[in-house]
Amino acid sequence: MKTLLNILQRRIFLAAVPAVLAFAGCGKDDDSPAPAPDQGRIVIVNGAASLNVPVKVLANDVEKAQLSYGQSSSYQNINTGAQTFKVNVASSGQNVVTQPSSLSIEKDKSYSYFLYTPNATTAGAGLQVVDDLTAPATGKAKIRLVNLAMASTGPLRLSQQLAVGYSDIIPDVTFPGASSFIEINAGP
Structure with a gap:
């Protein structure tokens, strides 16, 4: 009897193990978080x-x-x-x-x-x-001219004073508009 009981227990156990493993894996899929x-x-x-x-x-x-x-x-x-x-x-x-x-x-x-x-x-x-947020070269600064002046009669320009006269740094930005960034020497 003991042998028959041991054989039955072993067969029930061996039959139950695959069922437990199959059902234990269901429904526990961890969804990856959305990227x-x-x-x-x-x-x-x-x-x-x-x-x-x-x-x-x-x-x-x-x-x-x-x-x-x-x-x-x-x-x-x-x-x-x-x-x-x-x-x-x-x-x-x-x-x-x-x-x-x-x-x-x-x-x-x-x-x-x-x-x-x-x-x-x-x-x-x-x-x-x-x-354009790339860093300027050493000793330089980046600027841009944005024209939001509704009362301006023409395009705006940014000029730099020279020893004699002026030099346009950013020419003719129309309303409404913006120039690209340019590099200028840093400091006064």
Whole structure:
């Protein structure tokens, strides 16, 4: 009897082991976390002189900055692809850019978004510019000229005074527009 009992126990055990192993593995698949989305970076500048109230800037309905005239945000991450930018009055939510801007953001690129007013009687508009954030050469600084001056009668230029006369560093930036970054000598 003891032998028959030992044989039955062994057979039941051997039959149960595969079933336990089969069912123990089910339903415990650890899903890998979703990969982080590709991102770029953006800084937002409020240069809209005729908008005399703080505004909220939204990218795909997510608040990116709340700024008064003359203020700018720091660089912040933003998902790649098409981003719809809206600009609203911070206190009321009223839209101040009548047509939202659709901006294309690329992976690992940096951008500036300038809010401006085309003239004194219209709502705001947006200007997107790609930023070159590579370090300047030793002893140099990088600058760019952005023209948001709605009252200017022509393009703006940045000149440097020489011993005799002036030399254009950045020529003819039309409204609204921005030059590329250029390197100049650092210091006074």
